[in-house]
Amino acid sequence: MKSEKEKMLAGELYDPLDPQLSNERQRARLLLKRINETRDDEPEERNRLLKELIPAMGPEAWIEPPFYCDYGSNIVLGDKFFCNFNCVILDVAPVTIGSGVLLGPAVQIYAATHPLKASVRRSGLELGKSIEIGDDVWIGGGAIVCPGVRIGARSVIGAGSVVTKDIPEGVVAVGNPCRVLREVEE
Template sequence: MTEKEKMLKGDYYNPLDPELLKIYHNAKKLLKEYNNLDFEQNQEKERVLAALFEHKGYGVWLETPFFCKFGINISIGQKTVINTNCIFLDDNKISIGKNGLIGPYVQIYTASHPVSASERIIGKGLESRSLTFAKPIKIGDNVWIGGNSIIFPDVNIGDNVTIGAGSVVTKDVPDNMLAFGNPCKVIKEI
């Protein structure tokens, strides 16, 4: 099994694997190009995002700067708006539905590590590295995620959900809910 296959399966993988580094470097080149395009260069933006993402629906608006790790694990539904300075660590799949609003500085993290240093760090000296695993994140249709929110690995956010600004989302949020806080909690049905 390749390191990429392990990564997408949720097993421990080596993020410094040559295949993964090649995808990573390609994403960085595409992001540099995208983030440096003039505001009105829409055809060029479309071309770059089509090369970067697994899927980008019609009418997606992505403010710059934008940052991601691989790009190829990100799917964004039609008419979704992603505001400035968002960071998507897409070691695993990030799926965002249609008509979404992603506020500025939102961070979506699929990657994680064991909590205990004795379990996290393997090897000795120059050969040591941290164990890494990744779990997917799914965000439904018509979701608004307020600015400065953080979405953790293995979280599913249902349809028609509003996540308040500054929330730290560590657990699933069902459809039609208002949720916010650190940790994020469902406040009421909307």
């Protein structure tokens, strides 16, 4: 029989009030509080705490506080990743972000979702869908990446966009819902 955590990571309905999941979220919240309270003259301490929160964080990855997530342990960050102020990553399913990725301020990445049927939502069960963001992607400030989305390498997502479907490699995409405008010229 699968644990609630195994169900969660597999994208199946799970109970978010499960004691193990509740404890892991509390651990993340306590670490986030410490991270978000670090001063700019404490970069080593901030980086140490970030690596405790997100063990799969590449070298030279950087997150500007305040930052928020559910667990941290379900996030993979590539090398030279940069996250600006006020970003949120709801990582109830795996969130994999490549190297050289730039997130503008207030970008929100939501792997968390809820059942469409009200009767199932009333049960309190939730689910997640994994998100993948390729290398060298730039996501403009205030953009939202919805559950289950893949963004191809070298693409640019315009500020304020709502990404509801996969975006191919090497394109500029904007809007709500986010649509491809053109290819990126190297």
